[in-house]
Amino acid sequence: xxxxxxxxxxxxxxxxxxxxxxxxxxxxxxxxxxxxxxxxxxxxxxxxxxxxxxxxxxxxxxxxxxxxxxxxxxxxxxxxxxxxxxxxxxxxxxxxxxxxxxxxxxxxxxxxxxxxxxxxxxxxxxxxxxxxxxxxxxxxxxxxxxxxxxxxxxxxxxxxxxxxxxxxxxxxxxxxxxxxxxxxxxxxxxxxxxxxxxxxxxxxxxxxxxxxxxxxxxxxxxxxxxxxxxxxxxxxxxxxxxxxxxxxxxxxxxxxxxxxxxxxxxxxxxxxxxxxxxxxxxxxxxxxxxxxxxxxxxxxxxxxxxxxxxxxxxxxxxxxxxxxxxxxxxxxxxxxxxxxxxxxxxxxxxxxxxxxxxxxxxxxxxxxxxxxxxxxxxxxxxxxxxxxxxxxxxxxxxxxxxxxxxxxxxxxxxxxxxxxxxxx
Amino acid sequence: xxxxxxxxxxxxxxxxxxxxxxxxxxxxxxxxxxxxxxxxxxxxxxxxxxxxxxxxxxxxxxxxxxxxxxxxxxxxxxxxxxxxxxxxxxxxxxxxxxxxxxxxxxxxxxxxxxxxxxxxxxxxxxxxxxxxxxxxxxxxxxxxxxxxxxxxxxxxxxxxxxxxxxxxxxxxxxxxxxxxxxxxxxxxxxxxxxxxxxxxxxxxxxxxxxxxxxxxxxxxxxxxxxxxxxxxxxxxxxxxxxxxxxxx
Numbered sequence: 001x002x003x004x005x006x007x008x009x010x011x012x013x014x015x016x017x018x019x020x021x022x023x024x025x026x027x028x029x030x031x032x033x034x035x036x037x038x039x040x041x042x043x044x045x046x047x048x049x050x051x052x053x054x055x056x057x058x059x060x061x062x063x064x065x066x067x068x069x070x071x072x073x074x075x076x077x078x079x080x081x082x083x084x085x086x087x088x089x090x091x092x093x094x095x096x097x098x099x100x101x102x103x104x105x106x107x108x109x110x111x112x113x114x115x116x117x118x119x120x121x122x123x124x125x126x127x128x129x130x131x132x133x134x135x136x137x138x139x140x141x142x143x144x145x146x147x148x149x150x151x152x153x154x155x156x157x158x159x160x161x162x163x164x165x166x167x168x169x170x171x172x173x174x175x176x177x178x179x180x181x182x183x184x185x186x187x188x189x190x191x192x193x194x195x196x197x198x199x200x201x202x203x204x205x206x207x208x209x210x211x212x213x214x215x216x217x218x219x220x221x222x223x224x225x226x227x228x229x230x231x232x233x234x235x236x237x238x239x240x241x242x243x244x245x246x247x248x249x250x251x252x253x254x255x256x257x258x259x260x261x262x263x264x265x266x267x268x269x270x271x272x273x274x275x276x277x278x279x280x281x282x283x284x285x286x287x288x289x290x291x292x293x294x295x296x297x298x299x300x301x302x303x304x305x306x307x308x309x310x311x312x313x314x315x316x317x318x319x320x321x322x323x324x325x326x327x328x329x330x331x332x333x334x335x336x337x338x339x340x341x342x343x344x345x346x347x348x349x350x351x352x353x354x355x356x357x358x359x360x361x362x363x364x365x366x367x368x369x370x371x372x373x374x375x376x377x378x379x380x381x382x383x384x385x386x387x388x389x390x391x392x393x394x395x396x397x398x399x400x401x402x403x404x405x406x407x408x409x410x411x412x413x414x415x416x417x418x419x420x421x422x423x424x
Numbered sequence: 425x426x427x428x429x430x431x432x433x434x435x436x437x438x439x440x441x442x443x444x445x446x447x448x449x450x451x452x453x454x455x456x457x458x459x460x461x462x463x464x465x466x467x468x469x470x471x472x473x474x475x476x477x478x479x480x481x482x483x484x485x486x487x488x489x490x491x492x493x494x495x496x497x498x499x500x501x502x503x504x505x506x507x508x509x510x511x512x513x514x515x516x517x518x519x520x521x522x523x524x525x526x527x528x529x530x531x532x533x534x535x536x537x538x539x540x541x542x543x544x545x546x547x548x549x550x551x552x553x554x555x556x557x558x559x560x561x562x563x564x565x566x567x568x569x570x571x572x573x574x575x576x577x578x579x580x581x582x583x584x585x586x587x588x589x590x591x592x593x594x595x596x597x598x599x600x601x602x603x604x605x606x607x608x609x610x611x612x613x614x615x616x617x618x619x620x621x622x623x624x625x626x627x628x629x630x631x632x633x634x635x636x637x638x639x640x641x642x643x644x645x646x647x648x649x650x651x652x653x654x655x656x657x658x659x660x661x662x663x664x665x666x667x668x669x670x671x672x
Binding site: 002003005006007009010013014017018251252253255256257258259260261262263266422 | 478479480482500501502503504506508510512513514515516518519523526527528529530531532533535536559575576
């Protein structure tokens with residue numbers, strides 16, 4: 001037991017003097033998690049709170065153009081900048097570049113007149129269909145509202161803008177049709193209260209996140225990013241541990257270790273204990289930053305799951321898997337360059353496959369099999385089960401089991417290689 | 425002959441993929457308490473033989489017995505019997521001499537108390553007490569050689585294999601190392617010493633074996649070899665057995 005303790009202390013000492021390794025293991029993931037979460041939080045804000053500026057060129061002389069703009073404002077696109085109605089399409093696009101705006105619309109000259117014409121036509125058709133006699137007036141669809149957008153705008157966001165514009169447009173049209181029908185039947189203007197009842201008092205959509213523990217907290221960028229990038233950080237120990245194993249293997253100290261009456265497996269066991277402790281420390285540090293520091297820098301705070309025991313088990317299993325992978329890379333690599341290069345690149349690939357970089361639901365079907373081979377995927381699913389779905393240990397186990405299986409396979413491969421090169 | 429510390433019989437060895445043997449039919453007996461020198465030019469097979477004796481290289485042909493125990497059986501507990509001072513620095517450069525001794529002492533099977541006592545004793549002997557807590561990476565070549573030696577003997581081995589233990593050190597460090605090795609031998613440790621430093625071998629060894637192209641070409645006490653071959657010094661004897669052609 002003392003041998004193991006002495007080896008553990010030696011590993012801690014060596015690690016504590018490896019400043020580059022410590023930076024890679026602690027400082028880099030912290031910077032990464034803050035940067036990515038800030039970016040995603042601001043994107044969420046941009047999309048959900050519609051903070052993108054909309055340039056409006058209203059060429060319409062009538063009232064309906066103004067109502068349409070008001071409708072857009074009410075639909076959530078509150079950052080509206082009016083520009084002169086005299087501007088051409090080219091000038092509008094130039095203003096977009098100048099103001100760094102992502103979207104602009106041009107309301108055509110005949111906007112009001114054409115909507116009124118359509119409202120009269122549609123109401124006369126409707127009344128005729130209902131048996132109320134009268135002349136049916138014909139109408140033509142007016143010129144389109146033109147939407148300019150910066151090509152960098154994501155399709156999903158463009159669709160959301162389009163939806164807001166269509167909703168505002170529909171409201172303007174419906175109001176005019178309703179007014180026209182009411183006037184034809186009653187020869188008076190529709191009472192405002194009735195108009196409001198018909199057009200705006202609609203059933204709302206109540207959004208409720210479904211979690212296993214009944215919590216109704218809304219997931220945010222922090223809840224998604226902190227577990228994901230913590231896993232990435234844990235697996236990134238490959239850059240320190242993998243090269244540490246190779247360095248030891250190639251150094252003179254390894255020659256001495258092989259001549260002493262102790263099996264090299266003890267050294268690997270000690271490295272596992274040391275680096276699992278490092279991984280758990282990474283979890284504590286990054287999660288603490290999420291809970292305590294994020295709100296101070298304007299980011300949503302991390303809500304820790306209520307089942308802290310499961311959180312510990314998941315972190316332990318993820319750490320063990322990450323450390324086993326790093327040791328395996330170190331054992332197979334012939335040089336530190338190989339361990340660092342292959343280790344880092346393979347972690348990025350496994351992270352991409354595992355859903356850390358791209359959400360797993362967005363993966364093409366052909367990648368689903370590969371995704372399941374990535375331990376990072378199962379680690380992420382386990383954390384999401386706790387952080388987003390409020391799962392208990394029984395829910396987490398189905399995701400942790402594959403992590404344990406992958407870890408055991410990695411360990412067996414490592415032992416086979418060590419046996420083959422006669423180190424154990 | 426006294427009780428044998430090391431007995432090598434018909435040892436042959438070749439590296440994987442090599443057609444010719446690196447070591448051919450080596451036979452050597454080294455008695456307990458002896459100071460034995462293994463000399464030879466570059467590439468003669470000295471380091472290979474040391475690596476086999478310390479279990480770093482596996483061998484198939486022949487037999488090696490350490491205090492009567494066959495080492496081919498790969499019994500790790502036999503490693504307690506010997507110490508090894510390799511040619512390369514074999515410790516953690518980022519650790520201090522004290523920390524290195526704590527770790528390697530534990531791996532050699534010593535207890536915490538034994539390590540503490542032995543470390544203090546050895547640091548005093550090798551003159552590194554004042555810098556015991558400094559990282560070895562900051563040391564000079566001579567200081568590192570002394571640390572290398574101290575770690576090799578921390579567990580008081582019955583036999584010590586030394587592969588070029590004084591290469592690249594100044595006269596002061598060399599003198600200190602040789603002097604300590606003599607003390608160690610006087611206390612009962614068998615020394616198997618390999619080097620290019622012929623004057624050191626003359627100073628230290630009771631008996632020498634010369635190895636060339638994987639074969640033992642001479643094996644006797646230095647005085648016997650000198651008188652038998654009518655040479656005045658080890659250098660002349662060495663050139664007589666190994667020739668003057670380059671071996672690099």
